[in-house]
Amino acid sequence: MSEKDRLLTDEALLLHVRNWQTADKYAVCFTREHGKLRFIAYGARYERNVQGRLLQPFANLRIEVQQGQKVDKLRSCELVQVPQALDVQQMAYAAVAAELTAVLTEDRAPQPELYELLQQTLAIILERNPRLVVLSFAIKLLYITGFAPQMQHCVSCGERVEDEAEAWFSPLQGGLICSECRAGYSGDGLEHCGAGTRRLWQTLATLDFEHPAAFSVRGAELMELEKNLYKFIFFQTDKPLNSLNFLSQLGL
Ligand SMILES: [Zn+2]
Known part of the structure; x- marks a missing residue:
């Protein structure tokens, strides 16, 4: 693959951001077209790195990522929406x-x-x-x-659990358990x-x-x-x- 083939552009919502080595950030994001991606943004923590400051949890960004063998690298990013102040x-x-x-x-x-x-x-x-x-x-x-x-049927006997019937839930089996x-x-x-x-x-x-x-x-x-x-x-x-x-x- 050429350098160009490995470039990916997409809209992303940042799920998780943390510091990486001395000057970088590591981020996990969910993108519109490519699902979940992880990348490293080299130099993102330098004071003068304006794009690095955009890498905050929940940010909505347009990102350009260079796909690597081991790890993807952020090439550039810009805001899709100005982040809202959350309490x-x-x-x-x-x-x-x-x-x-x-x-x-x-x-x-x-x-x-x-x-x-x-x-x-x-x-x-x-x-x-x-x-x-x-x-x-x-x-x-x-x-x-x-x-x-399974929230409609009993995971043990397979019978439908009636709307007003008593029922229990088994987190382990992943669904309802009927009274019987x-x-x-x-x-x-x-x-x-x-x-x-x-x-x-x-x-x-x-x-x-x-x-x-x-x-x-x-x-x-x-x-x-x-x-x-x-x-x-x-x-x-x-x-x-x-x-x-x-x-x-x-x-x-
Ligand atoms: Zn049952």
Whole structure:
């Protein structure tokens, strides 16, 4: 491949940025056309490096990247949108969306609908309850990436769980467990997952971020959904997410 062939230009949302060696930055981003990319921006931490200053978490940039054998290098970048000022709470929730995207996607697997979703999510976090926005994002992300748990049928017997029926959730098996199966279920880690919690799941799974409809949320159902969802994600990723630890440190 020639030098030119290995140049890639795309729109990107930055998921993670950290310092690299003495003067550089390492970044993970999600792009519109090429999926998740990682690159090193050499010299990005020098005072005079204007482009280097644009490399901040959640920034929306047009990037030009030189693809390398081992590591991709940033050639240039410019703003697509001027970054919005997020408060600590909004930033903490945006970090959850960013980290989930980073851990649940493969390098260079294009998913343009996920790029759109992430862009909408980072915008709507400023206007709406960031906790609900990020839950809705997380559920949609699970469907887009093919990791979504089974929320209609019992994963043990395969029967449909009726709308008003009691049910439980197995983070390990990745789905609902009906009342009958629960009686004979010896595995640990089952969580209650009531009818209201399942309705909230469906509402958040289909919430239109461009024209979000108003809906009411019961605290207990919200907490139950959050617990089930994050436990399930923990089983998928096999490690605790830094951003969720940060949320709990903030008491959110
Ligand atoms: Zn069952």
